[in-house]
Amino acid sequence: MSFAYTDVSMKEFQELQKNFPGDAKGKMSLVIPALWLSQRQNGWINGDVVEYVAGLTGTEPLHVWGVATFYSMFNKEPVGKTLLQFCTNISCGLLGGNELIQHACSRLGIEKGGTTQDKKFTIFEVECLGACGTAPVVQVNDTYHENMTMEKLDSLIDQMSS
Amino acid sequence: MPEKRIILDKIEDKHSPNIDFYRGNGGYEALKKALTQMSPSQILDEMKASNLRGRGGAGFPVGVKWSFINRTFPGPKYLICNADEGEPGTFKDREILQKKPHIMIEGMIIGAYVMGLDAGYIYIRGEFYEPIQAVDKAIREAYDAGILGKDIMGSGFSFDLYTYRGAGAYICGEESSLINSLEGKRGLPRLRPPFPAQVGLYGRPSTVNNVESFSAVPSIINNGGKWYAGLGTPKSGGTKLFSISGHVNRPGVYEIPMGTPWTELFNDMAGGVKDGKKLKAVIPGGSSTPVLRPEELDGMTMDYESVQSKGSMLGSGAVIVLDETTDMVKLLYRILHFYAHESCGQCTPCREGCDWYYDIISRIRHGKGRLEDLDLFERLAKNIGPNTICAFGDAFTTPALSFTRKFRDEFVEYIKNGNK
Numbered sequence: 001m002s003f004a005y006t007d008v009s010m011k012e013f014q015e016l017q018k019n020f021p022g023d024a025k026g027k028m029s030l031v032i033p034a035l036w037l038s039q040r041q042n043g044w045i046n047g048d049v050v051e052y053v054a055g056l057t058g059t060e061p062l063h064v065w066g067v068a069t070f071y072s073m074f075n076k077e078p079v080g081k082t083l084l085q086f087c088t089n090i091s092c093g094l095l096g097g098n099e100l101i102q103h104a105c106s107r108l109g110i111e112k113g114g115t116t117q118d119k120k121f122t123i124f125e126v127e128c129l130g131a132c133g134t135a136p137v138v139q140v141n142d143t144y145h146e147n148m149t150m151e152k153l154d155s156l157i158d159q160m161s162s
Numbered sequence: 163m164p165e166k167r168i169i170l171d172k173i174e175d176k177h178s179p180n181i182d183f184y185r186g187n188g189g190y191e192a193l194k195k196a197l198t199q200m201s202p203s204q205i206l207d208e209m210k211a212s213n214l215r216g217r218g219g220a221g222f223p224v225g226v227k228w229s230f231i232n233r234t235f236p237g238p239k240y241l242i243c244n245a246d247e248g249e250p251g252t253f254k255d256r257e258i259l260q261k262k263p264h265i266m267i268e269g270m271i272i273g274a275y276v277m278g279l280d281a282g283y284i285y286i287r288g289e290f291y292e293p294i295q296a297v298d299k300a301i302r303e304a305y306d307a308g309i310l311g312k313d314i315m316g317s318g319f320s321f322d323l324y325t326y327r328g329a330g331a332y333i334c335g336e337e338s339s340l341i342n343s344l345e346g347k348r349g350l351p352r353l354r355p356p357f358p359a360q361v362g363l364y365g366r367p368s369t370v371n372n373v374e375s376f377s378a379v380p381s382i383i384n385n386g387g388k389w390y391a392g393l394g395t396p397k398s399g400g401t402k403l404f405s406i407s408g409h410v411n412r413p414g415v416y417e418i419p420m421g422t423p424w425t426e427l428f429n430d431m432a433g434g435v436k437d438g439k440k441l442k443a444v445i446p447g448g449s450s451t452p453v454l455r456p457e458e459l460d461g462m463t464m465d466y467e468s469v470q471s472k473g474s475m476l477g478s479g480a481v482i483v484l485d486e487t488t489d490m491v492k493l494l495y496r497i498l499h500f501y502a503h504e505s506c507g508q509c510t511p512c513r514e515g516c517d518w519y520y521d522i523i524s525r526i527r528h529g530k531g532r533l534e535d536l537d538l539f540e541r542l543a544k545n546i547g548p549n550t551i552c553a554f555g556d557a558f559t560t561p562a563l564s565f566t567r568k569f570r571d572e573f574v575e576y577i578k579n580g581n582k
Contacts, residue, residue: 019283019324021238025364031346032329036288057346070348070506071329073288089250090449090482091407093496127332127500128250128449129289132407132482133414142291 003048009037013056030057031067035074044075072126080115080122082160085139088125091132100136100153101125107157120161165431166393166401169377170417173261179296181303184264190309192380193268197317200383202233202276209276209379211387213399218244218335218372219448219478221398221466224379225387230359231367233278240368241274241282242344243376245297246328246335248287249448250500251480254403254415255373259286259293262377263300267323269376271314272383274321277369281322285340288329297325332504336552337370339506350508351552374403394420398465402479409436409485420465427464427481439485443568447477449497450557452564453484474564490569491576494562495527501558512555515546519562526573529580536566536573 005013016033020026034053035045042049045068047061054061068074086092086101101123105111108121115122131137134146140156167173177183184190196205209225216222231239243266247255258266270282286294301323304310312320326344328334334343338352341363362368378400382390391399398420404427407413411433418427428434428444435441441456452474454462462472469476484493502520507513519542522535543559566573 019326021364025345028346029326029344032343033327036327036329059346063347066348067346071288071331073330088496089500090445090493090497091251091413093493094408094484094488126289127503128248130247130253130256130287132251132253132480133405135407135413139289144292 003038003042003046003052005037005052006041009041013037024058027058028063031059031064032071035064035068039074044078078115078119080119082120083122083124083139083141085124085126085129087127087129087131087135087137087139089128089132092128092136095135096148097136100138100148100150103150104153104157107154121157165416166419167417168381168401169258169262169265169374169403170415173257178261179263179300181264181300181307181309184262185307188384189264189380190268192383193271193309194315196272196275196383197315197319202278205272205276205383208382208387212378212382212390213387213394213397214375214378214382214390215398215466216372217374217378217402217478219249221476224371224375227359227369227371228273228277230357231277231279231369233276235367238281238364238366239277239279240363240366241270241277241279242337242340242363242368242370243270243282243284243373244335244337244340244370245284245286245290245293245373246340247290247373247478248332248335249450249478249480250497251405251407251445251448251482252478253405253407254479256290256293257403257415258373258377259290260296263297264304265377265380266297266373267300267304267310269379270323271309271321272379273369273371273376275319279321279369282324283344283363284323284325285334285344286325286327287334288327294325294327301325331506332500333506333552333554336554339552340370341368348506350506351554353551395463395465395467397467402464402476404464404479404481406432406481406483408483409439409488410434410483411436418464421463421468424459424462424464428483432483435483435485437485439487441483442486442488443484443490445480445482445484445561446472447475448480449482449500450553450560451475451477452560453568455568490565490572491523491527491581494565495523497561498523498558501554505554505558509550509555511546511549515542515555516558518542519558523562526576527581529576531573531577533574533577535577536570539563539566 020029038049050064054064088097112125136148138145138148214224331349333339334349339349343349358368394400416431443453466476498520502516505516525531547556
């Protein structure tokens, strides 16, 4: 199954091209933005995406794989509709981040890194999200949920389950 | 000394991210002054006089860094804003990005004018999706107002500015790996020399500064370098944003003059240890700085020299408070897990060393440690930090050594009696 941008993604990619020099070096800068657009469209980065992005940016697939696997936010396998990312680094860990992730795992019946069978949820344990003043923090897809509590987590999962 | 809000002035207002609100409160006046009344070399003199030191963690004087660029060097030159805020404990830049992006943009345009730079990129960590939206909106507003783009404010000076979204890598906060990431590559630090001022983005002269550093620039232009320097101590000028978190009653970002006593930040502003518990330790400048015991905090003031005189570092101003219930073994285990996860893998001593450190702390934490393990930390450290391209090696050996030296009893207890 091959991958290609939708018209919406392609239009955004073309807009992004204007941010960089037109030569080969400038085109390589587009690898990361192009992977972001791909992930938004496809949910994760697979071999087809890599080939496509390499074609768009005039780079080798091997280079794109290297980039995709270097950065933790590019999903190398499919994730659920709601991606729950729990910070358990210093301040979040001190203030209940570990208990929150354990609670979410047992409630959804999956391990850290796992996805529910209905593909609704994936749970990741992540490193510092840079919001330690409102710890513990859970990132739900693109949005930070700060000063998280068990009650808030439960109602969040309820809301996302329906 | 109370909080002194210069960068954070009026940040609590919900309109604070908007250009109209910013301009209504004196925003972009510094840029106008810089472009119409001052030459680049005059601005550089003010920047040097301000004693502003880089707010990303290393504390290198900003005026000196700006003077490294040869502004008449032909061809494109770049300005980069480091918004890859990732040092555990640091969350000050997010505040600016989300709530007052124009102050950073104003500082960047002034910097570009001084150094004769053509275009700028704000490299924002990938997790900061909402801050990126806020900065993108601010950039659009600035273009619409003739503050970015061609012939800014009719001055003849032109500058373009873009955001770039990172994708999850702590190491990209290091300026040369940030540049590699911005070039669409893996974020591996570069050997220096050559420094970015000679060979930076796309091999061109470039300057990288932190979000907070740029945000301090407008007030220096408005009030003069001497005024800014006078706010702080003789060697650390101005105000600084401190992120205080952990076991503390009022965590948050506080802007205070350099040299403010620790007790004022900790007790008066942050409200002391959470729930009336006793203080066990403080990490004063982010996860990679040496931990301090309560008695070491006596007489400490919040500036580069004072924190250094106590044997630690001010770093990015990320203060993490640990109360008496904190298990130092488990905490170090978590910290070393972080570093083992984040090493870029380029230099063997770091790549192997951080896994080795994590193995050691894992066996101690799980009750399988040996007394020799504590010496092993010491011995390995000598062969890691000095043999790597960037400071990441020191960043993980430093907390390991300071934790095990200062709280040795707790580690020995785990080694002798296991995890209870």
